[in-house]
Amino acid sequence: MAADYMPFKETFDDFKNTPRYRPHLQHQWQFERDQDPSIVPGFPQRQIIKKYAGANFRCGYKDCGHEWFSKAHSTILFQYDPISHRIKWRKFGQKCRQCHRSEYHQAHYGDEQIERTIDYLLKKLILKVYNINLTVDPPQLNYNNNRGDDLACYCEACMSGNYCRKQD
Ligand SMILES: [Zn+2]
Numbered sequence: 001m002a003a004d005y006m007p008f009k010e011t012f013d014d015f016k017n018t019p020r021y022r023p024h025l026q027h028q029w030q031f032e033r034d035q036d037p038s039i040v041p042g043f044p045q046r047q048i049i050k051k052y053a054g055a056n057f058r059c060g061y062k063d064c065g066h067e068w069f070s071k072a073h074s075t076i077l078f079q080y081d082p083i084s085h086r087i088k089w090r091k092f093g094q095k096c097r098q099c100h101r102s103e104y105h106q107a108h109y110g111d112e113q114i115e116r117t118i119d120y121l122l123k124k125l126i127l128k129v130y131n132i133n134l135t136v137d138p139p140q141l142n143y144n145n146n147r148g149d150d151l152a153c154y155c156e157a158c159m160s161g162n163y164c165r166k167q168d
C-alpha cells in the first residue's frame, strides 16, 4: 500500500525546492509520508481542501472488482501546523457503485492529478501562511459533463459533511 502514498510526498518534496515556490517558503515544510485518517475537515484556518482532481477507484471485493472514475467526489484534505511546519493529509474513499457494499475503497490518483494537487496545495499554503498570492485557480467542476459522477451517497467525504460541495 505504501507505494500508492509515496508520490504525494515525493512530488511535494520535489516541487517545494523549485524556483516557483522556494523563494516564498520561509520554513522547511515537511509532508508526512503516510496519510492520517484521524484528521477531519472543519478547521479552515489550518486546512486546505483540494477538490475535483479526478481519481480512479476499484472495488476491493473479488466477486465484483468494479472500476470507476470520479471527478465530482475526489477530495483530498491537507492539514498544516504553522509551528512545526508539518503537513498531514488524507484521501477520501468511495463505496462501490455496482455492489453497494459499505466499505470505502481507496482513491488512486495519477501523476498529473498529483502534480496539480501539490501545485494547488503549495500555492494555497503560501497564500494562507505568508500572504503571498501566486494566483490560485479554484477547482472547477463542469456539472454538465459530470452528471453521472454526481453521486454523493457513495462518497466518504460527503458522508462526513458534504465536503465536496463546500466552498473554500
Ligand atoms: Zn463527495
Ligand SMILES: [Zn+2]
Binding pocket: 059, 060, 061, 064, 065, 066, 096, 097, 098, 099, 100, 101
Ligand atoms: Zn463492488
